[in-house]
Amino acid sequence: MVEGKDDVSAVKRAVDADVIITSGFGINDSIMERIRQAAKKRGVIIFTDPDFAGERIRRTISEKIPGCKHAFLPRELGTKDGDIGIENASPESIREALLKVKTEVRRERDEFTMDDLIKNKLTGSPMATKMRDIVGRELGIGYGNAKQFLSRLNRYGITRDEFEGAIQKAKELVE
Structure with missing residues (x-):
């Protein structure tokens, strides 16, 4: 689960995975239901941008859908020309973040x-x-x-x- 289309492209360059887009803060009921269903069937990894907005989205989803897994990208590995986001990370950095995924207790x-x-x-x-x-x-x-x-x-x-x-x-x- 990522925030935007460019994040999906970056993740798909790194791994073969189904990805749900939240569209940033615009998480509507239909997106939340898709995440909830994916969490029940296969599990969900929340992989948001390493910034304030990403942390807020992570917290919102985590509160509404318990048991999600979490991957974190170090800020400097997701920053390019002052822009912070998963879309700026290399495939290697994305794979490393996903290998260190954590499950919330x-x-x-x-x-x-x-x-x-x-x-x-x-x-x-x-x-x-x-x-x-x-x-x-x-x-x-x-x-x-x-x-x-x-x-x-x-x-x-x-x-x-x-x-x-x-x-x-x-x-x-x-x-």
Whole structure:
């Protein structure tokens, strides 16, 4: 499930998949029903642009249709000449994002807390933004501010081992 026609073309260059277009914020009842039916029959991967609008569309669909899977494209891999979107990503970047797909857990856990983010320099540190970017990419949950990032860690079932491995890799890249 993507936002626009150009996104469909980009995804189809990368993988052989059925794709539903939301037409951005214009998700009408008929589109929502198509997504709901696809989710029941085969499952749905929400793959929206790495921007505010994409996150809002992702949240809207996820709230109305529980159990969707989520793929996140790092912002810099979907940006071309100041335009942000799936349509700007290479086939390799799209495949990588789809390989790291995450399933939203039915009930958000509290495995991770803000203390974990502080302790690992993911918030309250001059390098927090860069660290969240790298860790989010490694875990396949995308970039977000500290509050969004904490929610994604718990919502997408990230394990402590996965988290610590991503933190270690980020530290190596930042230092």
